[in-house]
Amino acid sequence: MTVLNSDRPLPTVLITGCSEGGIGSALAEAFHERGFHVFATARSLSRMVHLERLSNKTLLELDTESQSSINATLKAVIAYTGGTGKLDYLVNNAGLTLNCPALDADLTYARKMFDVNFWGMVNVTHTFMPLLIASKGTVVNNASLAGVVHVPWGSFYNASKAAVRMYGESLRLEVAPLGVKVVTVMTGIVASKIFENAPHEELPESSYYTAAGPQIAELASGAKHATMAMPAAVYATAVVDDVLRGCNGMTWRGRAASLGWLIHSYIPTWLTRCPQHDGCIGNSVMTELIGVNNNLIRICGDLARKYKAPDMPHRTLPPVYPKRQIPLATTMPAQSLLRSISRPIITLEEHFLSRAALASPNALNQKMRAIPGLFDSFTELGPRRLADMDAGQVTMQVVSHGPGDLSPAQCRDTNNQLAEAVRAYPSRFAGFAELPMHEPKEAAVELRRMCSGAFDGVRFVGALVDSHTEGGLYYDGPEFDVLWEEATNLDVPIYIHPTWPTQQHFTAYKFPNVSEDVNAAILSFGFGWHSDVAIHILRLYAAGVFDRFPNLKIIIGHMGEMIPYMLQRIERVSSRWGKHRSFREVWDENLWLTTSGNWALDPLACILRNTKPDRIMYSVDYPFAKSADGLKWLEELEGSGMVTSEVLEGIRWKNAASLLKLNVDQAS
Known part of the structure; x- marks a missing residue:
C-alpha cells in the first residue's frame, strides 16, 4: 500500500x-x-x-x-x-x-x-x-x-x-x-x-x-456474478x-x-470467435469466467445449425495448430488453461554440489546424504533436475554451488563442471560462479574468468557467495574492494546467500534447554542465517561499500532476508551514519531480492508496499524446495489480485532476464 x-x-x-x-x-x-x-x-x-x-x-x-x-x-x-x-x-x-x-x-x-x-x-x-x-x-x-x-x-x-x-x-x-x-x-x-x-x-x-430466457434472466440479475x-x-x-x-x-x-x-x-483470436462451435476456447473458458450457462452455448449452436444459409458454411479451422498446441476439450477448466499456456519462468537460487566439493567430505555432506532423495538431486545436473523444472514450468535455472568454503582450485573445477552443464542445456541452465571468498583477489580473478565471456563461449551471469566464510570473515573490509570493482566493471550481480553459522556463533547462542538439532535449526535455516545476511548488508552499507561502488548490484534471497519488514526503522537509524546516499536509495538502486522457497503471500504483501516491483524475482531454492510447489504459489499469487499482470510477469521472469541479461525464448 x-x-x-x-x-x-x-x-x-x-x-x-x-x-x-x-x-x-x-x-x-x-x-x-x-x-x-x-x-x-x-x-x-x-x-x-x-x-x-x-x-x-x-x-x-x-x-x-x-x-x-x-x-x-x-x-x-x-x-x-x-x-x-x-x-x-x-x-x-x-x-x-x-x-x-x-x-x-x-x-x-x-x-x-x-x-x-x-x-x-x-x-x-x-x-x-x-x-x-x-x-x-x-x-x-x-x-x-x-x-x-x-x-x-x-x-x-x-x-x-x-x-x-x-x-x-x-x-x-x-x-x-x-x-x-x-x-x-x-x-x-x-x-x-x-x-x-x-x-x-x-x-x-x-x-x-x-x-x-431463464438463463438470460439469471445473468441479467447479477446472481451468477455475485457468487464469483x-x-x-x-x-x-x-x-x-x-x-x-x-x-x-x-x-x-x-x-x-x-x-x-x-x-x-x-490465445489465438480464431479460437475465441465461435462460442457455438464445439471445442472452442470461448465455449470452455469464457463460459466459466463470466458464468454463462453451457445451455446457452448449446442454444447458440442449435440456432446456428437451424438458420445457417447454404452458401455460408461454418468457418473451417486452420488444419495445422500453432506451435504451442492448446487442449480444446469443451470441459477444460479455466485453471487447466492457465497451466497449459507456458509463460517463461526463471529461477536463480538453485543449487548443486560439485565433484570438487565431494572430494573433500565434511559433516554437512554426510548429513545431507542421510536425507532421502536430497543428495542425489543436489549432485545432479541433468534429467532429474530438468524433470523437477518441468513439473514447475521453469524455463531456466540459474544454477549455483551450495554452501561451504572452496579453494581457488576447487572453485575453478566447480565452475568448469557447471559450465559443462550450461553448454549441454543452454536454453535451460545459466550459471552463477563459485568464488574463493577467503582470498578476495583470487575471487575477483575467478569472477572475471567466468563472467567475461572468455571461457569457452560460456558466460556466467554473476556469482553466488556465502554470507561469510567458514572462519567468520564478512566482506565489508577494503580487501574486498577488488571484487566489488570487478563485479561493477563486468556489470554482474553478486548474490549473497545464507550459510551455516560459525563455531563461535554456535557457542555464543547455544541454548541448553533444546536439542542440538533444534539449536542448529534456530541458528540457521529456521531464523538465524537470514538475519545474518541482513546484518551483512547493513555492514556493507555502513562501511561505505555502496558509496565507493554506486553501481554495485547485490541480490539477496528469502523474501529479502527480513530487511523489508524493518526497512523503515533501518532507514531512520542509518540516516545518522553519514553515507552519501540513504539506505532507502541503496535499497531501490543496488539491491534485488528473490522469493526462494517462501511459499506465502503475507511476506510478499509487505515487500510490495516498500520495494520497487522490478526488484522482486522468483526463485525455488532447489533441491531444498520443489518447483511444483513454487508453481502453486505463483498461481495463488496470480489469483490473489495482489499484483498486476505486468508485475507478475516481472516476478516470474522479466526482472531476472533484465538484471542478468538472459535471452529467454518465450516459446521454449
Whole structure:
C-alpha cells in the first residue's frame, strides 16, 4: 500500500459513480485512506450519504451525460484548490450495464448506456484535462474484461467497454508528451450494484432465444456474478496501489482478470470467435469466467445449425495448430488453461554440489546424504533436475554451488563442471560462479574468468557467495574492494546467500534447554542465517561499500532476508551514519531480492508496499524446495489480485532476464 506524505498539501482525486455499494465508493474510500482529498460524485447526493463520514471529501452531484453538470463540477474543483486549476487524479468509473440478446435490446437504453460508459467518460476527461496537465496528473478509466472477450448477451455493454479501452490506450500516447498518464483498468468480476440499475425485462415472444430466457434472466440479475465477485474494497485497494505506483497503460484487476489477460494475450483470436462451435476456447473458458450457462452455448449452436444459409458454411479451422498446441476439450477448466499456456519462468537460487566439493567430505555432506532423495538431486545436473523444472514450468535455472568454503582450485573445477552443464542445456541452465571468498583477489580473478565471456563461449551471469566464510570473515573490509570493482566493471550481480553459522556463533547462542538439532535449526535455516545476511548488508552499507561502488548490484534471497519488514526503522537509524546516499536509495538502486522457497503471500504483501516491483524475482531454492510447489504459489499469487499482470510477469521472469541479461525464448 502506498501512503502519501502527510506533511504535503493533500493531493486530489475526482471519482465518478460513487453510489453506495459500488466500485466508485470503494475507490473513494481507498484513495481517502491514502491521504487524498476526494471529490466523490454521483447523480444524486442521496446516494453518497455513507461517504459523509470521510474527513477529507467533497460530495458533488454529477451527471456525466450533461455538459452543464460537468462544468459545474469543474468550477467546484477549481474553487476548492484555491483557483490553481489543478487535479492530480481523475477516475472515470460511472457506468451502466445491459445483458440481453442484441436482437431484443431496447436500443434507447443501449444508446443511453453507451453515452454513460463512453461519451460521458470522454466529456469528463476532456473537460478536466487542463487541470490534469497542470499537475502532471493521471486519468484512470474503468474498462472491463467484457471489452476483450466474446460472450453472448452483452454485445452493447461489451462494445462500450471495448471503446473505453481503445480510447484510453490511444489517449495515453497522445497526452504522454504533456506529462499525463492514462491507466485503463481491465476490471474482472467485482461486487457492485450495477445490475440493480439495469433493465430486467422478459424476452418478447417473438425472440429467437426464448428457450434461453431463464438463463438470460439469471445473468441479467447479477446472481451468477455475485457468487464469483471479488469484494469491491479488495479490488479498490489493488487499483489505487497500481495507480500510486505510477502505472501507465492497462492493468488487470478483479476476479478472473489475470486469466482474461492470459486469453487476451496468448490465445489465438480464431479460437475465441465461435462460442457455438464445439471445442472452442470461448465455449470452455469464457463460459466459466463470466458464468454463462453451457445451455446457452448449446442454444447458440442449435440456432446456428437451424438458420445457417447454404452458401455460408461454418468457418473451417486452420488444419495445422500453432506451435504451442492448446487442449480444446469443451470441459477444460479455466485453471487447466492457465497451466497449459507456458509463460517463461526463471529461477536463480538453485543449487548443486560439485565433484570438487565431494572430494573433500565434511559433516554437512554426510548429513545431507542421510536425507532421502536430497543428495542425489543436489549432485545432479541433468534429467532429474530438468524433470523437477518441468513439473514447475521453469524455463531456466540459474544454477549455483551450495554452501561451504572452496579453494581457488576447487572453485575453478566447480565452475568448469557447471559450465559443462550450461553448454549441454543452454536454453535451460545459466550459471552463477563459485568464488574463493577467503582470498578476495583470487575471487575477483575467478569472477572475471567466468563472467567475461572468455571461457569457452560460456558466460556466467554473476556469482553466488556465502554470507561469510567458514572462519567468520564478512566482506565489508577494503580487501574486498577488488571484487566489488570487478563485479561493477563486468556489470554482474553478486548474490549473497545464507550459510551455516560459525563455531563461535554456535557457542555464543547455544541454548541448553533444546536439542542440538533444534539449536542448529534456530541458528540457521529456521531464523538465524537470514538475519545474518541482513546484518551483512547493513555492514556493507555502513562501511561505505555502496558509496565507493554506486553501481554495485547485490541480490539477496528469502523474501529479502527480513530487511523489508524493518526497512523503515533501518532507514531512520542509518540516516545518522553519514553515507552519501540513504539506505532507502541503496535499497531501490543496488539491491534485488528473490522469493526462494517462501511459499506465502503475507511476506510478499509487505515487500510490495516498500520495494520497487522490478526488484522482486522468483526463485525455488532447489533441491531444498520443489518447483511444483513454487508453481502453486505463483498461481495463488496470480489469483490473489495482489499484483498486476505486468508485475507478475516481472516476478516470474522479466526482472531476472533484465538484471542478468538472459535471452529467454518465450516459446521454449
